[in-house]
Amino acid sequence: SDDGYDALTSGLADLGLRIMNNPTEWGPAFAAMAHDHGAPADVVTFFDEMRVAPDWWHLVDPPHETVSDGDTIPIGDGRSLEVIYTPGHEIAHICLKDSTTGVLFSGDHVLPRITPYVGFEDPERDPNPLGNFMASLQRIVDGDHGVTYPAHGDIVERGSARAEQIILHHERRLNDTMGEIVDPATAWDVMGEIFRPNLDLFHKRLALRETLSHLELLVLDHRAHKGEEHGLWHYRRSH
Template sequence: MSIPYAQPRDWTEPGAHPVVPGVHRIPIGLPFEGPAAVNCYVLEGPHGLVLIDPGWATSRTQATVDQGLRQLGYRLADVAVCVATHHHWDHYTQAYRWRTTLGTALYTGYGERHSIGEFGLERSRFPHHIDLLVRCGAPDLARQVANQAFAEYERSVPYGPPDGWLHPGERIPVDGGELEVVGAPGHTRGHITLRHTARDVLFSGDHILPRITPSLGFEWAPEPQPLRSFLESLTAALAVPDTVLLPAHGPVLDSTHARVRELLQHHEERLELVCRQIRRGGGTAYDVARAVPWTRHECALDELELDHQMLAVTETGAHLEVLRLRGAVDVRVEDAVRRYIPG
């Protein structure tokens, strides 16, 4: 595949950048440490503009999108529909605010109803991860997560259900064709991607990222087997023609398939690494997470921030569950703790 329009060297460079005919990308800064920006994609639709993943609800986000649209000859009032690939605030909340201020419609995947419906500021930031961490053999970490409060910038974000839910196979009309909704669970259980077959592009959200592997089950109501779902949905992406990859974070890539193969290979290597630890004597997901390196900097578990420690342990548990389903390991449950042994 090839990208018709040259992209800036720095993918976060402000402005509305053409990607393929009829599609522009507006990078939007984020109010937290992590990805430097989120890519909002702009398309023309039959009743106005269609925006995909228009960022975290802040005045800065609105100003950035407004400036980008003006560069293209539009105004915020021209936005008719917003589609969020998933419910995370850096993809969803600005669109949710515009429902009131601009009268735009907001849609996201049907599977996101679980986490959106269970959200509440009066609860822990990750209520279901507490029991999950206990099952992973990390009770001290579970207590820390249970006591973790929402940051002020998180408390002020507008949030609630969308105007409608999208199901795999549905199509959203845009100029020059349609966006086909594709189920892509893993990062969240209702994550969707959008295929624009007439333009040979895939809007991948956080499902397929060009530089990092997305976290798994990072939501208020995670599914039981997020890694299995992620691997299955990645494999399914190889069964359709290749496209240009338009991710939510990071630069545009000229091949979705190439990046999918890299992600599948990464997780196969990670599964083997986890399995080797079990062969050395077995243990809990927490035991394994403490024994293996994390991030490209090969950090120890306790060198990570609390949220990342939580994700490292629960993702190790997800890898162990895939190994169990494959018959490579077995599990024994003792006092609610899952301990794995060679299969």
């Protein structure tokens, strides 16, 4: 809750600690985007005040090795892991398939009980995260994967079947989103109709980005139009 967040930040401050944030997720850049998509002033102010700790980035180690789709990673005893490029949840996301057992390590791509977060995070790097995610899921469906180890939750016995369920969820969500833009609406307006109303501000940030990923896919598919009205972006279903 918002009160819980305030208590947390206050307690951390008493210990000389602070929350460190990714600059693409919080701070002025995201606050400006939230404003442009209809977020109210108090919410924009909250997002803007979530500043990035200046000493955050040195904590992230550079990659030791990069891989590409189709690469194999030897793991000993004649076994290897096949790299399957699966952008969507994150543009650099990969799954790994054990060449001997066929087991799939799906990371955040296929989860057992929830649908992975697919937000409109960085349009310059990935202007269509949801479209990429659904195409990546289709690769898992087509691969007829069985036992799947996700990054969160229980083992999935039929990875391809679960991937198909997630695709269907987003197809339904796209249809629901279309229903909310018969008349021009901001992403914030659509989010308020699609998601439950009692979200805290942290989850509203995620919900807004998820809503944008659906709206932007509809625009790219020519199922919706995007235009500026009164200084805010509005979306409307194509007729």
